[in-house]
Amino acid sequence: MLTRIARTAVGRPRLIVAVALLLMVLSGAIGATVHSHMKSGGFVTEDLESVRAGKYLAENFPGSEPNFVLTITAADGPDSDAARAAADRTIAALRTYPYVTGVQSYWTARPDLKQVMRSQDGKRALILATIDGDDAELPDRAAVLSKELQVTDGPVIIQTGGLAATFADINTQISKDLILAEAIAIPITGLLLALVFGSLVAASLPIAIGLFAIAAALGILRVLTALTDVSIFALNMTTALGLALAIDYSLFIVSRYREELTAGATPADAVTRAIRTAGRTVVYSALVVALSLSALLVFPQYFFKSFAYAGIAVVAAAAGAAVIVLPALLILVGDRIDAGDLRGPLRRVFRLPPRREKQPRETFWYRLVTAVMKRPMTIALATTAFLLLLGSPFLGVQFGYPDDRSLPTDVASRQVGDILRTEFDADLASSTTVVLPEFRGSTQELDAYARELSKIPEVPAVLSSAAVYRNGLRVAAGIPEMSSPQHGAYLSVATSLDPYSDEGGAQLDTLRAVPAPSPTLITGPAALNQDSVTAITGKLPLAGALIAITTLVLLFLFTGSVVLPVKALILNILSLAATFGAMVWIFQEGHLSGLLGFTATGTLNLAMPILMFSLAFGASMDYEVFLLSRIREEWLAGPKTSAGNTEAVAMGVARTGRIFTAAALLMSIVFLGVATSGVSMMKLFGLGCALAVISDATVIRGLLAPALMRMMGTWNWWAPKPLVRLHNRFGLHEADEAEKQPVSV
Structure with missing residues (x-):
């Protein structure tokens, strides 16, 4: 199939490029407004207790859960004429919108409820309202x-x-961040590609394929929004992934093409050979990445499903562009691939001797790997200990639902959140709501229940239809609207704790333990956080098993060995564990928060490590496939001895080390562009993926993997006889081709 694709590109290059340009423009036009069709939520599902409670409140007690908070600040205090006039205008404006319900304020509340709606310094007061609507x-x-x-x-x-204003600000911030990330990543990757290739023409080809992938990603996301719910967070991540993979795949194919030209092949033969070798490995690598992302489909939340759908489509677009569009561009460029060579002029400026192509055994990578394999046990133990040390903070990870603290401090919703947390007796936006949908009891029963809830530490007040309680004492009459004449009631439990902290979770558990007069449903930030973490972690074993099984099967079909796939799986998990530990140390514990510009909350958004695992795992396997492809070719062409294995590893790394290290650096630049985001969870994702890719291409591929392959010797290539027969029938074979003409990726 790849040979036919290469021959089509050789025969009709202008037609293929013209069609690609048309698709690029069309995709860009379709995806130009994609951000306005995406949603901000997707972390919870309809079956969760907290979600069912919220739905019951919306249907039976509209406005009972405020998600829109306004702070009115006046130097003369909220009781001044100016503050009161501004509040009256604001309340009147809110009531003109049909989707706004439950408007409450300091100025309209009863005297005994005013205290919790006025700041401690007496300069601010609140207006609360509920905006109806779904995540879009x-x-x-x-x-x-x-x-x-x-x-x-x-x-x-x-x-x-x-909550509503926070979602709106996150949408706005992510849309702006995407433009900034691409403005940073594309010029820097272009410069690095020029340094890697030494040629402006050669460097421009991966950038062209990357731009095609970005346009395709936006178009794909827009089509998906018409078919299903798609998270706004997928915007940055999938475009970054498309750009990174397109550049990676193009880098390998262009490198192979230049190698064939240097060996004396014609442009047509060089293209065909590059696609049959490097192109085949690209397709196999894309399959590994796509299957890693497909594990996200096991999660019921559309946040994860949207990444799976979009990610798989973008990987297919990047790989397709690399093996279909890029060959056509290479044919049009032909022998001019090295035009715009920067190396000669730069060497003349700095008075350096002319550049000489090094043989594999003369390279830094060959010398490094040879030195590593002379002391494999020492290197393996030291490297493993180092990675485990980096990963140790992950043992203390705490997960939390994202809130306004994900945003920069100069954003309005973030400022309001900080004010509520620090200047009011209770953060009314973080209250827990206890719903009693079947309650038909007396006021005295509800009264007694509210009194017990108010005795829980760090609960400033409990509001119900029966009464308002503080510390078990009745301080005011209740609010009749909090119960239904037919049946059902709810209680609002204020808290002075961070709902996403350990203390907030413990308070929620204590609240659940208080005997209630009828079955309860509990909602609010703390309950949503607890429910979503439980729902997500319940699917983690299945997702992990799917990733492991598909990886083992694909690498077995690729190598014919059962040892190398297990080794690759273990090394990838070790590398990612070290990255996760670093992320906990930085983002949860707050180290480097000043340098990186985020606010540490003591928790990590659980969705981010899962996405990082899927994407970074796929990228790591990407490099594993490229490296094993070359090592296997050397092994097939050499003696099947321990010395032959050692030499195959050294030569394989020597021939590909410079290329996959450059690819990892380029991919990390793209992810670091995402890390410039003002949304802290995007910053975590970008930095985490960049670190994972860099550590995998250096520490793992340069040190630990060669050391282990040296220790295992010929056992690297072992498989039971039944599996050998299976691989002979269904596996990827290139032994005959390797013997005819050794190839490199």
């Missing part, structure tokens, strides 16, 4: 309200926050 409608409506209602200067300042 909520941020759009909040953005409209924020634009109309916010006042940033004058005697009275009005800022908007709460």
Whole structure:
């Protein structure tokens, strides 16, 4: 199939390039507005207790869960005429929107409830409201309200926050960050490619394929939004993945093409040979990455499913562009692949001797790997200990639901969140709501239950239809609207704790343990966090097993060995564990927060390590496939002895080390572009993936993998006889081809 593709590219290069340009423009046009069709949630499913409780409240007690919070700040205090007039105008404006319910405020509350809606310094007061809508409608409506209602200067300042405004600000921030990330990544990768190839023409080809992948990614995401829910967080990640993989795949194919030209082949023969060798490995590698991403489909949350759908499609687009469009470009470029050579002029400027192509045994990588394999046990133990030390902080990981602290400190919803956490007796946006949908009891029963809840430490107040309680004492009459004449009631339990902290989780467990007069459902930030973490972790074993099984099977079919796939799986897990440990140390514990510009909350968003594992695992296997491909060719062409294995490993790394290290550096640049995001979870993802890719291409491929392969000797290539027969029938074979003409990737 790849040979036919190469021959088609050789025969009709202009047609293929023209069609590719048309698809690129069409995809870009379709995907130009994709961000406005994506959603901000997707971390929970309808079957969770907290979600069912929220749905019950929305249907029976509209406005009972405020998700839109406005702070009114006045130097003369909220009781001044100016503050009261601004509040009246704001409340009147809110009530004109049909999707806004449950408007409450300091100015309209009963005297005994005013305290919790006024800041401790007496300069601010609150307006609370509920915006109805799903994950797509909520941020759009909040953005409209924020634009109309916010006042940033004058005697009275009005800022908007709460869950709805946070979602809106995250959408806006991610859309801006995408432009910045690409503006950083593309020029830097172009410069690095020029340094790697020494030629402007050769460097421009991977960039062209990368731009095609970005346009395809945007178009694919837009089509997916018309078919299913797609998370806004997929925007940065899938475009980054498409760009990174397109450049990676193109780098390997262009390198192979130049090698064939140097050996004396014509451009047509060089293209065909490059696609039959490096192109085949690209397709196999893309299959490994796509199957790693497909494990995300086991999670019921659309946050993960959208990454699986989009990621698989983008990987296919990047690989397709590399093996279909790139060959056509190579034919059009032909012998001019080295045009715009920068190496000669630079060497003349710095008075360096002319560049000489080194033989594999003269390279740094050959010398490094040979030295490593002279002391394999020492290197393996030292490297493993180092990676385990880096990974040790992950043992203390704490997971939490993302909130406004994911945003920069100058964003309005983040500022409102900080104000609620630090300047009010209770953060009303973090209250836990206890729902009693079947309650038909007396007021006294509800009264007694609310009294017991108010005795829980760090609960400033409990509001119910019966009464308002603090520390077990009745301080005010209740709110009749909190119960239904037919049946059902709810209680609002304020808290002074961070709902995502260990203490907040422990408080929620204590609340659940209090005997209730009827079955309860509990919602609120702490409950949503607890429910979502439990739901996600329940699917982790299945997702991990699918990734492991598919990796082992594919690498067995690729190598014919059962040892090398197990070795690759273990090394990838070790590398990723070290990366996760570093992420806990940086983002959960707050080290480098000032340098990187984020706020540590003491937790990590559980979704990020899962996405990082799927993407970084696929990228790591990408390099494993390229390296094993060359090592296997050397092994097939050499003696089947321990010395032959050692030489095959050294030559394989020597021939590919420079290329996959450059590829890893280029991919890490793309991910570091994502790390410039103002949203902390995107920053975590970008930095984590960059570190995972770099450590895998250096520490793992340069030190640990060669040391282990030297220790295992000829056992690297062992498989039971039944599996040997299976591989002979279904596996990937290139022994005859390798014997005829040794190839390199």
